[in-house]
Amino acid sequence: LAITNEQKNCQWRIARRPKGNVVAEDFLYHEEEIPILQDNEILLRTLYLNLAPVMRMYMSGESIAGEKGLDIGDVIHGRGVAEVIKSNNSNYKPGEILQGQIGWQTFKSTEVTERERFRKINNCGLPFSIGLSTLGMTGLSAYFGLLACGKPKKNETIVVSGAAGGVGSTVIQIAKMIGCRVIGLAGNQAKCDLIKELGCDEAINYRTEDIRQTLSNLCQNGIDIYFDNVGGDILSASLDHLAQNSRIVLCGSISEYLHDKPYGLDNYTKLRRTNSCMQGFFIYNYSAQFDAAEKDLSSWLKERKIKPVEHIYDGFENMPKALSSIYDGGNYGVALSRIRHGLNDDE
Protein backbone atom coordinates (compact mmCIF):
# COMPACT_ATOMS: atom_id res chain seq x y z
CA LEU A 1 0.00 0.00 0.00
CA ALA A 2 1.75 3.18 -1.17
CA ILE A 3 -0.24 6.30 -0.56
CA THR A 4 1.25 9.00 -2.69
CA ASN A 5 -2.06 9.73 -4.35
CA GLU A 6 -2.40 13.49 -4.81
CA GLN A 7 -5.70 13.02 -6.70
CA LYS A 8 -7.63 11.56 -3.75
CA ASN A 9 -8.16 12.25 -0.08
CA CYS A 10 -6.68 9.22 1.70
CA GLN A 11 -8.01 8.45 5.17
CA TRP A 12 -7.54 6.07 8.05
CA ARG A 13 -10.82 5.26 9.76
CA ILE A 14 -11.82 3.08 12.71
CA ALA A 15 -12.61 -0.46 11.57
CA ARG A 16 -13.28 -1.85 15.05
CA ARG A 17 -12.60 -1.04 18.70
CA PRO A 18 -9.03 -1.93 19.72
CA LYS A 19 -8.48 -4.47 22.49
CA GLY A 20 -5.13 -3.76 24.16
CA ASN A 21 -2.61 -2.30 21.73
CA VAL A 22 -3.87 -1.33 18.29
CA VAL A 23 -3.38 -3.85 15.45
CA ALA A 24 -3.74 -3.54 11.66
CA GLU A 25 -7.32 -4.93 11.69
CA ASP A 26 -8.49 -2.01 13.85
CA PHE A 27 -7.91 0.40 10.94
CA LEU A 28 -9.78 0.88 7.68
CA TYR A 29 -8.05 2.54 4.73
CA HIS A 30 -10.40 4.66 2.65
CA GLU A 31 -10.06 6.96 -0.35
CA GLU A 32 -12.52 9.64 -1.40
CA GLU A 33 -12.62 12.66 -3.68
CA ILE A 34 -10.72 15.73 -2.56
CA PRO A 35 -13.45 18.01 -1.18
CA ILE A 36 -14.78 20.83 -3.37
CA LEU A 37 -14.53 24.15 -1.59
CA GLN A 38 -17.68 25.83 -0.30
CA ASP A 39 -18.05 29.47 0.77
CA ASN A 40 -15.73 30.46 3.61
CA GLU A 41 -13.82 27.19 3.46
CA ILE A 42 -10.14 26.52 3.01
CA LEU A 43 -8.52 23.40 1.57
CA LEU A 44 -5.65 21.93 3.55
CA ARG A 45 -2.95 19.55 2.36
CA THR A 46 -1.56 17.55 5.28
CA LEU A 47 2.18 17.65 6.01
CA TYR A 48 2.45 16.02 9.47
CA LEU A 49 0.12 14.18 11.83
CA ASN A 50 0.63 13.68 15.53
CA LEU A 51 0.78 10.23 17.15
CA ALA A 52 -0.28 10.14 20.79
CA PRO A 53 -1.29 7.52 23.34
CA VAL A 54 -4.71 9.20 23.62
CA MET A 55 -5.53 7.99 20.08
CA ARG A 56 -6.28 4.50 21.30
CA MET A 57 -8.88 6.10 23.58
CA TYR A 58 -10.38 7.95 20.59
CA MET A 59 -10.55 4.63 18.73
CA SER A 60 -12.19 2.99 21.74
CA GLY A 61 -14.99 5.56 21.51
CA GLU A 62 -14.13 7.24 24.79
CA SER A 63 -15.10 10.84 25.15
CA ILE A 64 -11.98 12.92 25.75
CA ALA A 65 -12.24 16.37 27.35
CA GLY A 66 -16.03 16.34 26.88
CA GLU A 67 -15.92 15.74 23.11
CA LYS A 68 -18.21 13.20 21.52
CA GLY A 69 -16.57 9.77 21.23
CA LEU A 70 -15.78 8.49 17.72
CA ASP A 71 -17.90 5.79 16.02
CA ILE A 72 -16.80 2.85 13.92
CA GLY A 73 -16.16 4.20 10.42
CA ASP A 74 -15.14 7.67 11.60
CA VAL A 75 -11.86 9.23 10.50
CA ILE A 76 -9.41 8.97 13.42
CA HIS A 77 -9.04 12.17 15.37
CA GLY A 78 -5.66 13.90 15.60
CA ARG A 79 -3.87 17.21 15.34
CA GLY A 80 -1.59 17.92 12.45
CA VAL A 81 0.21 20.48 10.36
CA ALA A 82 -1.04 21.38 6.89
CA GLU A 83 -0.58 23.88 4.09
CA VAL A 84 -3.48 26.02 2.87
CA ILE A 85 -3.71 25.23 -0.85
CA LYS A 86 -7.00 26.99 -1.69
CA SER A 87 -8.99 29.55 0.23
CA ASN A 88 -12.48 31.04 0.10
CA ASN A 89 -11.85 32.60 3.50
CA SER A 90 -10.29 36.07 3.66
CA ASN A 91 -8.42 35.22 6.90
CA TYR A 92 -6.28 32.54 5.21
CA LYS A 93 -4.07 32.63 2.14
CA PRO A 94 -2.67 29.77 0.06
CA GLY A 95 0.84 28.95 1.23
CA GLU A 96 0.13 29.58 4.93
CA ILE A 97 0.90 26.72 7.29
CA LEU A 98 -1.57 25.83 10.04
CA GLN A 99 -1.66 23.42 12.93
CA GLY A 100 -4.94 22.08 14.27
CA GLN A 101 -7.47 19.26 14.17
CA ILE A 102 -7.03 17.57 10.82
CA GLY A 103 -7.68 13.91 11.54
CA TRP A 104 -5.92 11.02 9.83
CA GLN A 105 -6.38 12.21 6.25
CA THR A 106 -4.27 13.72 3.52
CA PHE A 107 -6.60 16.66 2.64
CA LYS A 108 -9.23 18.51 4.62
CA SER A 109 -11.71 21.26 3.79
CA THR A 110 -12.94 23.35 6.67
CA GLU A 111 -14.56 26.63 7.64
CA VAL A 112 -11.96 26.80 10.42
CA THR A 113 -14.23 26.33 13.43
CA GLU A 114 -13.30 27.09 17.01
CA ARG A 115 -13.43 23.39 17.92
CA GLU A 116 -10.61 22.59 15.49
CA ARG A 117 -8.34 25.11 17.24
CA PHE A 118 -6.35 26.03 14.13
CA ARG A 119 -3.34 28.30 14.53
CA LYS A 120 -0.91 29.70 11.97
CA ILE A 121 2.69 28.62 12.44
CA ASN A 122 5.57 31.09 12.34
CA ASN A 123 8.38 30.28 9.95
CA CYS A 124 11.47 29.82 12.15
CA GLY A 125 13.51 28.31 9.33
CA LEU A 126 12.85 24.90 10.87
CA PRO A 127 10.67 22.11 9.47
CA PHE A 128 7.01 22.82 10.17
CA SER A 129 6.77 19.73 12.34
CA ILE A 130 7.49 22.30 15.10
CA GLY A 131 3.74 23.00 14.89
CA LEU A 132 3.28 19.67 16.68
CA SER A 133 6.29 19.93 18.96
CA THR A 134 7.77 23.18 20.30
CA LEU A 135 5.12 25.46 18.80
CA GLY A 136 2.26 23.02 19.35
CA MET A 137 0.31 22.03 22.45
CA THR A 138 3.35 20.11 23.72
CA GLY A 139 5.68 23.13 23.75
CA LEU A 140 2.92 25.37 25.10
CA SER A 141 2.26 22.91 27.93
CA ALA A 142 5.93 22.95 28.85
CA TYR A 143 5.94 26.75 28.69
CA PHE A 144 2.85 27.43 30.83
CA GLY A 145 3.32 24.47 33.15
CA LEU A 146 6.87 25.51 33.94
CA LEU A 147 6.67 29.30 33.83
CA ALA A 148 3.14 30.04 35.04
CA CYS A 149 2.82 27.20 37.58
CA GLY A 150 6.43 26.26 38.45
CA LYS A 151 7.73 29.85 38.56
CA PRO A 152 11.38 28.80 38.27
CA LYS A 153 14.24 30.95 39.51
CA LYS A 154 17.93 30.76 38.69
CA ASN A 155 19.86 28.09 40.64
CA GLU A 156 16.72 26.28 41.80
CA THR A 157 16.63 22.50 41.56
CA ILE A 158 13.93 21.11 39.31
CA VAL A 159 13.05 17.44 38.86
CA VAL A 160 11.23 16.48 35.66
CA SER A 161 9.58 13.09 35.11
CA GLY A 162 8.76 11.78 31.62
CA ALA A 163 11.81 13.89 30.78
CA ALA A 164 12.47 12.29 27.38
CA GLY A 165 8.86 12.78 26.28
CA GLY A 166 7.43 15.68 24.32
CA VAL A 167 6.60 17.98 27.24
CA GLY A 168 9.53 16.88 29.44
CA SER A 169 12.18 17.43 26.76
CA THR A 170 11.00 21.03 26.34
CA VAL A 171 10.70 21.68 30.08
CA ILE A 172 14.33 20.61 30.55
CA GLN A 173 15.59 23.02 27.92
CA ILE A 174 13.60 26.03 29.19
CA ALA A 175 14.63 25.32 32.79
CA LYS A 176 18.31 25.18 31.75
CA MET A 177 17.93 28.44 29.86
CA ILE A 178 16.67 30.05 33.08
CA GLY A 179 19.68 28.71 34.96
CA CYS A 180 18.09 25.95 37.02
CA ARG A 181 19.78 22.74 38.04
CA VAL A 182 17.78 20.08 36.19
CA ILE A 183 17.31 16.42 37.11
CA GLY A 184 15.39 14.29 34.63
CA LEU A 185 13.84 10.84 34.96
CA ALA A 186 13.61 8.48 32.01
CA GLY A 187 13.06 4.77 31.44
CA ASN A 188 16.22 3.56 29.68
CA GLN A 189 19.86 4.41 29.08
CA ALA A 190 19.37 5.87 25.60
CA LYS A 191 16.74 8.26 26.94
CA CYS A 192 18.97 9.19 29.89
CA ASP A 193 21.74 10.01 27.39
CA LEU A 194 19.31 12.08 25.34
CA ILE A 195 18.11 14.18 28.29
CA LYS A 196 21.70 14.84 29.34
CA GLU A 197 22.42 16.03 25.81
CA LEU A 198 19.45 18.38 26.16
CA GLY A 199 21.03 19.88 29.25
CA CYS A 200 19.99 17.78 32.25
CA ASP A 201 22.61 17.97 34.98
CA GLU A 202 21.58 14.53 36.21
CA ALA A 203 19.54 11.73 34.66
CA ILE A 204 17.81 9.04 36.70
CA ASN A 205 16.80 5.75 35.12
CA TYR A 206 13.64 5.17 37.14
CA ARG A 207 13.42 1.55 36.04
CA THR A 208 16.82 0.50 37.37
CA GLU A 209 17.60 2.99 40.16
CA ASP A 210 16.09 3.38 43.61
CA ILE A 211 14.28 6.67 43.02
CA ARG A 212 14.01 7.73 46.68
CA GLN A 213 17.66 6.97 47.42
CA THR A 214 18.86 8.73 44.27
CA LEU A 215 16.74 11.81 44.98
CA SER A 216 18.16 11.93 48.54
CA ASN A 217 21.69 11.82 47.15
CA LEU A 218 21.11 14.35 44.38
CA CYS A 219 18.81 16.81 46.17
CA GLN A 220 20.40 17.34 49.54
CA ASN A 221 18.78 20.78 49.80
CA GLY A 222 15.47 19.47 48.51
CA ILE A 223 13.53 19.85 45.28
CA ASP A 224 12.31 23.37 44.48
CA ILE A 225 10.12 22.34 41.55
CA TYR A 226 8.81 18.92 40.60
CA PHE A 227 7.30 18.87 37.09
CA ASP A 228 5.05 15.81 37.07
CA ASN A 229 4.23 14.07 33.80
CA VAL A 230 3.68 10.62 35.27
CA GLY A 231 2.01 10.67 38.74
CA GLY A 232 2.15 7.53 40.90
CA ASP A 233 5.24 6.52 42.81
CA ILE A 234 7.57 9.10 41.26
CA LEU A 235 5.22 11.87 42.40
CA SER A 236 5.15 10.35 45.86
CA ALA A 237 8.96 10.06 46.01
CA SER A 238 9.29 13.71 45.00
CA LEU A 239 6.91 14.79 47.78
CA ASP A 240 9.30 13.15 50.24
CA HIS A 241 12.13 15.43 49.08
CA LEU A 242 10.62 18.90 48.97
CA ALA A 243 12.55 22.07 49.78
CA GLN A 244 10.79 24.94 51.56
CA ASN A 245 8.30 26.80 49.35
CA SER A 246 8.53 24.28 46.56
CA ARG A 247 6.09 23.96 43.67
CA ILE A 248 4.70 20.76 42.20
CA VAL A 249 3.26 21.08 38.71
CA LEU A 250 0.69 18.45 37.81
CA CYS A 251 0.91 18.12 34.03
CA GLY A 252 0.09 14.46 33.40
CA SER A 253 -0.13 11.04 35.01
CA ILE A 254 1.07 8.61 32.35
CA SER A 255 1.95 5.88 34.87
CA GLU A 256 -1.74 5.62 35.76
CA TYR A 257 -3.16 5.18 32.26
CA LEU A 258 -3.18 1.41 32.47
CA HIS A 259 -4.53 1.18 36.02
CA ASP A 260 -8.22 0.93 36.82
CA LYS A 261 -7.90 2.61 40.19
CA PRO A 262 -6.10 5.93 40.78
CA TYR A 263 -2.85 5.78 42.73
CA GLY A 264 -3.52 6.50 46.41
CA LEU A 265 -1.12 9.30 47.29
CA ASP A 266 -0.56 8.95 51.03
CA ASN A 267 2.11 11.60 51.67
CA TYR A 268 0.53 14.78 50.28
CA THR A 269 0.71 16.29 53.77
CA LYS A 270 4.44 16.81 53.09
CA LEU A 271 3.27 19.97 51.33
CA ARG A 272 2.30 21.42 54.71
CA ARG A 273 5.62 21.28 56.51
CA THR A 274 7.43 22.84 53.59
CA ASN A 275 4.86 25.54 52.69
CA SER A 276 4.71 23.96 49.30
CA CYS A 277 2.10 24.17 46.63
CA MET A 278 0.78 21.61 44.18
CA GLN A 279 -0.89 23.03 41.10
CA GLY A 280 -2.56 21.39 38.14
CA PHE A 281 -3.16 23.09 34.81
CA PHE A 282 -5.05 22.46 31.59
CA ILE A 283 -3.30 23.92 28.59
CA TYR A 284 -6.40 25.26 26.83
CA ASN A 285 -7.16 27.43 29.86
CA TYR A 286 -4.17 29.50 28.75
CA SER A 287 -5.32 29.99 25.16
CA ALA A 288 -5.69 33.76 25.56
CA GLN A 289 -1.91 33.87 26.10
CA PHE A 290 -0.87 31.46 23.32
CA ASP A 291 0.27 34.23 20.96
CA ALA A 292 2.69 35.70 23.50
CA ALA A 293 4.04 32.24 24.39
CA GLU A 294 4.54 31.37 20.73
CA LYS A 295 6.51 34.56 20.25
CA ASP A 296 8.87 33.58 23.06
CA LEU A 297 9.16 29.97 21.94
CA SER A 298 9.85 30.91 18.33
CA SER A 299 12.55 33.40 19.25
CA TRP A 300 14.22 30.79 21.47
CA LEU A 301 14.05 28.37 18.53
CA LYS A 302 15.52 30.93 16.11
CA GLU A 303 18.29 31.78 18.56
CA ARG A 304 18.90 28.02 18.96
CA LYS A 305 18.39 28.29 22.74
CA ILE A 306 15.99 25.38 22.55
CA LYS A 307 15.41 22.75 19.89
CA PRO A 308 12.49 20.53 18.96
CA VAL A 309 12.76 16.89 19.99
CA GLU A 310 10.78 14.79 17.54
CA HIS A 311 10.48 11.12 16.72
CA ILE A 312 9.39 11.12 13.09
CA TYR A 313 7.79 8.10 11.41
CA ASP A 314 7.50 8.26 7.66
CA GLY A 315 4.46 7.88 5.49
CA PHE A 316 0.69 8.02 5.79
CA GLU A 317 0.52 4.32 4.92
CA ASN A 318 2.58 3.46 8.02
CA MET A 319 0.45 5.34 10.57
CA PRO A 320 -1.30 2.31 12.12
CA LYS A 321 2.05 0.58 12.68
CA ALA A 322 3.61 3.79 13.99
CA LEU A 323 0.76 4.27 16.47
CA SER A 324 1.10 0.73 17.78
CA SER A 325 4.84 1.21 18.30
CA ILE A 326 4.48 4.29 20.51
CA TYR A 327 2.92 2.19 23.28
CA ASP A 328 6.10 0.18 23.78
CA GLY A 329 8.04 3.21 25.08
CA GLY A 330 10.72 3.20 22.37
CA ASN A 331 9.97 6.68 21.08
CA TYR A 332 11.28 9.95 22.46
CA GLY A 333 10.10 13.56 22.23
CA VAL A 334 6.96 14.17 20.23
CA ALA A 335 5.91 11.26 18.00
CA LEU A 336 4.59 12.23 14.59
CA SER A 337 4.14 10.95 11.07
CA ARG A 338 5.51 12.84 8.08
CA ILE A 339 2.90 12.68 5.35
CA ARG A 340 4.63 14.90 2.78
CA HIS A 341 7.82 16.88 2.66
CA GLY A 342 7.25 20.59 3.20
CA LEU A 343 9.18 23.86 3.26
CA ASN A 344 12.38 23.80 5.43
CA ASP A 345 12.26 20.00 5.56
CA ASP A 346 15.45 18.07 5.10
CA GLU A 347 14.62 15.82 2.16
Ligand SMILES: NC(=O)c1ccc[n+]([C@@H]2O[C@H](COP(=O)([O-])OP(=O)(O)OC[C@H]3O[C@@H](n4cnc5c(N)ncnc54)[C@H](OP(=O)(O)O)[C@@H]3O)[C@@H](O)[C@H]2O)c1
Ligand atom coordinates in the same frame (compact mmCIF):
# COMPACT_ATOMS: atom_id res chain seq x y z
N1 LIG B 1 -2.15 19.38 31.62
C1 LIG B 1 -2.22 19.57 30.32
O1 LIG B 1 -2.92 20.45 29.81
C2 LIG B 1 -1.40 18.68 29.46
C3 LIG B 1 -0.99 19.11 28.19
C4 LIG B 1 -0.17 18.26 27.42
C5 LIG B 1 0.16 17.01 27.92
N2 LIG B 1 -0.31 16.63 29.15
C6 LIG B 1 0.06 15.35 29.73
O2 LIG B 1 1.42 15.44 30.07
C7 LIG B 1 2.00 14.14 30.02
C8 LIG B 1 3.25 14.19 29.17
O3 LIG B 1 2.90 14.45 27.81
P1 LIG B 1 3.90 14.11 26.63
O4 LIG B 1 3.25 14.54 25.38
O5 LIG B 1 5.24 14.62 26.98
O6 LIG B 1 3.93 12.53 26.72
P2 LIG B 1 4.83 11.49 25.94
O7 LIG B 1 5.77 12.20 25.06
O8 LIG B 1 3.90 10.50 25.31
O9 LIG B 1 5.57 10.67 27.09
C9 LIG B 1 6.30 11.12 28.13
C10 LIG B 1 7.18 10.01 28.71
O10 LIG B 1 6.58 9.34 29.82
C11 LIG B 1 7.30 8.17 30.06
N3 LIG B 1 6.49 7.10 30.68
C12 LIG B 1 5.64 6.25 30.07
N4 LIG B 1 5.10 5.40 30.96
C13 LIG B 1 5.64 5.71 32.16
C14 LIG B 1 5.49 5.18 33.48
N5 LIG B 1 4.68 4.16 33.73
N6 LIG B 1 6.19 5.76 34.50
C15 LIG B 1 7.00 6.80 34.25
N7 LIG B 1 7.19 7.33 33.02
C16 LIG B 1 6.52 6.79 31.99
C17 LIG B 1 7.86 7.73 28.72
O11 LIG B 1 9.26 7.66 28.79
P3 LIG B 1 10.10 6.52 29.53
O12 LIG B 1 10.43 5.48 28.52
O13 LIG B 1 11.24 7.30 29.98
O14 LIG B 1 9.26 5.97 30.60
C18 LIG B 1 7.52 8.88 27.77
O15 LIG B 1 8.63 9.25 26.98
C19 LIG B 1 0.91 13.21 29.47
O16 LIG B 1 0.26 12.59 30.55
C20 LIG B 1 -0.06 14.17 28.81
O17 LIG B 1 -1.37 13.66 28.79
C21 LIG B 1 -1.05 17.44 29.91
